[in-house]
Amino acid sequence: MSKLRLAITMSLDGYVAGADQSEPNPLGVGGMELHQWFFPLKAFREMHGESDGETDASSPVVEERRANIGATIMGRNMFGPVRGPWPDDSWRGWWGEDPPYHHPVFVLTHHARQPLEMKGGTTFHFVSDGIESALGQARDAARGRDIWLAGGASVVNQYLTAGFVNEIDISIAPVILSSGARLFEGLERGALKLEQVRAIDAPGVTHIKYNVR
């Protein structure tokens, strides 16, 4: 059975994006600081067509997170800054014409839209009938491989609350954001039974993986 795997970076005080997300500031105020550990890596540079970059203790973690993933689920705010009904089809994601997914991506939204086929194997499918439907479609598309639950906080918290997440791999950044999109908000106490699988000390970040029992 394919797993639903959450992999996300969180500030030490629990936020996965800063306040006031917008087109010039996709991760919200201060949100870029969360990913300082990731930007210098060869794994990140390659995703964006560069051949240079560093290798450190985070590199195998990034590789592990990408391995055996056949589909991605994300919330609409992670896909773009447009709110409300789509005015047209001009917004095509933050990632240019060849997004770094290379597999089907299911975008949760309240507003239907035709699938958007990009270069390199990424197709964005817009799902307006709920998280269970998105998970079912992602599972079909993944053909036995796992599904990456990418963010943002609202969609992730919905999947956590529903008990659909099998694995949580969190990168804790040495940053205090103080406001923004908070992970684990609204869950009931004891809703998740977590078992720590491993923790990795890497430059400027700690990666902790949990199984959800």
Place this chain on the structure above:
Amino acid sequence: MSKLRLAITMSLDGYVAGADQSEPNPLGVGGMELHQWFFPLKAFREMHGESDGETDASSPVVEERRANIGATIMGRNMFGPVRGPWPDDSWRGWWGEDPPYHHPVFVLTHHARQPLEMKGGTTFHFVSDGIESALGQARDAARGRDIWLAGGASVVNQYLTAGFVNEIDISIAPVILSSGARLFEGLERGALKLEQVRAIDAPGVTHIKYNVR
């Protein structure tokens, strides 16, 4: 110069105690789950007069946290369940007649009280003129050694906001508490510049240490 060192256990969703702290439930609802990694350890058992217990990757962390500490600061709710003016001197802490500190402990409170000398070298001093005064008194008492900032969240957040904390060593427990006393609440974004020193993968917990720049 002696350092002010925060060492505390936090749930994955940011709480250091559960909701509704009371005499039968000192750590609040679910709060005991935070410390499951600590209870089986020889270091914990010895603190409570037992000679058995386990040794694991957490043991050197506990030892490191205790080393070179000459005084402790805590909030009044960590000292006991009494709220408002002290009705009398009958409450003598949660820890019995020989508390596991063995050095001066400064308890922040709005209500003055005479010092309370216990067995084994622990004296509780009640400080009612603010966090800066408590820090000054603790520094004098520590005689060049460091000061442990022990909790709870309210006092810790005040010291963090004031910029007095030099080091943060957080144990992240695989627990979702959902409510209670939240660490880092009320801080401004960027108020703390953190540098990750090390992370340790231990059974059922991850210990991350930061320097505050």
